[in-house]
Amino acid sequence: MQRIDVYPTHVYQGFKLRPGRPFPFGAHLVPGGINFSVFSRHANYCCLVLFEKGAREPFVEIPFRGAFLKTDGEPTWGEFRIGNVFTITVFDLDHENLEYGYRMDGPSHGAQQGRPAIHRFDRSKVILDPYARAIAGRDVWGQKPDWTDPFQYRGRIVHDDFDWNGDRPLEIPLEDLVVYEMHVRGFTHHASSGVKNPGTFAAMRAKIPYLKELGINCVELMPIFEFDEFENSRLNDRGEMLLNYWGYSSVGFFAPKAGFASTARMHDATMVADELKTTVRELHQNGIEVILDVVFNHTAEGNEYGPCISYKGTDNATYYMLTPEGYYLNFSGTGNTLNCNNPIVRDLVLNALRYWASEYHIDGFRFDLAAILGRDALGYPLANPPLLETLAYDPILGKCKLIAEAWDAGGLYQVGSFPAYGRWAEWNGRYRDTVRRFLKDDCGLSGAMAAGLMGSPDLYSGRGPTASINFITCHDGFTLADMVSYNWKHNESNGENNNDGANDNNSWNCGVEGPSDDSGVNALRRRQIRNALAMLLVSQGVPMILMGDEIGRTQQGNNNTYCHDNELNWFDWRLLHSNADLFRFTRNCIHFRHAHPVLRGREHMRNRDYVGSGYPDLSWHGTSSWKPDWNGNVVAFLLCGRHARAGSVRDDFVYVAMNMHWEALPFELPVLPAGMLWHVFVNTSVPSPNDAHDPGQEPLLANQRSFLTGARSVAILVGR
């Protein structure tokens, strides 16, 4: 059946129009034309501005109210608005060659850049649609923008259709994930990557076999929403161009970062979408989920001095948290804070996530500075934040992973107390700090460490270990190799006199700051890296590994590399050869985790025997079996394989001894059930390849009663 509402009713400067449909917001292809729909509560004037691709001047500006012609040429009055939504359908546009924006006006009371204001309408500016699903202007990464162009970020039209070939999100249980936090460009941009179109989604596809071999089953992509790498770009005193490389500054929430697509140089928005979708599809085909690191806490518009890109000019008072005078509240540390619990903004966030989940088959989301999402319009933390509740109960997001970075730059720290609604997991910052301190032998941490190893039941009682995303390193802070090589940050090349970046690194340089030719220091560093990885991968909860830690990637002591598009951030594939032993160690630890469900409980341990095996599900030990020392630098535990997955599957027994003392210590081994023997999987005190054996091929332990765990070393035994 042909619809009866697909015919033009009005004409403006030769362009055929009709009143549009308010839903969905944004610009969508409809039969014969494009439907435009944009919200503003406070605008009293709106105009659709259409450009040919890349043109400086628009080819037409169509007002949403005024004098039009009927299709028969008779003059008529038209108003294309329903409630607070301006909506119009324009026919016969060449959508591939089109860029669009809006001009809005409304109360502004003489608002000026640099001065506080509640409203910032400015009819002289063309602004980006907050719902733009493709954004032009920064298509090719690093290509210097023409700053004199008055319309920097342009909406484009994108086809939704894609040949998914039966793909759907994988829905891997959270407890089975091994997450790899990575930057799309950094992963393959280094010349050593040896792939075509380095630094792009397509290049990432070419490296899927690497991820698979490592054992990763989930990549968490640092921001891929369109951002401007030239935001705050500048030269440092070495003459290096500093960019907004990480991208934690969204220009738009619906558009993929075009500069990450090899096809972006074609200036065809749909190809960018196709390339990303193809990448997701192939990751899924290889059993790898895709989680996006999403930044909804602020935008790229900065404070009152920042540019007017979209939200400021569309409805400043709706989109931002403002003081009564009109200053931007700054809980993000970047100038502004998105007004997340305003119903309009809540819908924006929800619709964006639904779009990514349904249109791009994204498996989950990690929310940057998520504590902000629980604040009200004046910044006060809400007891029952509507946005977080909405996301937790949303039908389309029903199987997505939702992960909070449960703190913000305004001092709200919610690790363990983030409003979870039975859904939300958290980056466990306390786990990171505890493991780091335990590793460097801070006093009396064995008790805290034990909690971390068990998925932090003290933090997540009732939520289970999967509420805990365990990590020791992430993009913020030192890499693992730097964590054992530097006591202090070295951020001079960021051009901020080393004032930026965290100071509480809990790192230890093993005796020398930075690179060393002391073989003893280097041996200790290698061991500490392995200790950290071993601890992470035997912890209950969800392990997350930072891109490159498996090959010893260094940032030369820089713990805040947000601005470096250079070797500090790029994955150097040559390290895969020079540190092949570390890669092998990491790979084996990951595969060991996959092989042993006893390491991946859905529920917290009960510390008792509930299957009649004669062993508690989990028992704690020390240098003497069954005698833990809760205030020392030694931790040992035994997982009973009969209790794997709450007793529903049968696994081997796993025993882990962690000796952070500076001397080797003999650990008395718990006695196994009759017929079982101890085998050695990991011993970080011996050189490769005996530091980690291939899972399933672990050699029998000669002395079944005691294991000498080397100085600052970890041993993992498997009983079968």
Next chain:
Amino acid sequence: MAFDASLEMTSAGIAKIVLSGELDAASAPRFREEVERAAEQHAKRLVLLMGDLEFMASAGLRVLIFAKQKMGRDVDVYIVGAREPIVETIRMTGFHHSVVLVDANNADTVESL
């Protein structure tokens, strides 16, 4: 150069479409018509000769999928002699899974089509 697409059916029931010029949103319907014509004649195979095709936008890529859907999954779609940027585009956007890419220099294969 203006877009052109012309269909030729061989006696063996193979549809050959010669494409030239720029295949974008404006010209894609023209290509689509030829595909529909080939489908109506129950072509056993679709061979797209792209040696003179200068450019293909995402709308053109979509006609390739349309062809697969219209003609059935068991009708193979061959793309012969496409220029490197077009092949690259097809690969980067993942459409190479749906078609068979054939180098025009590969005389034996081309002949057998």
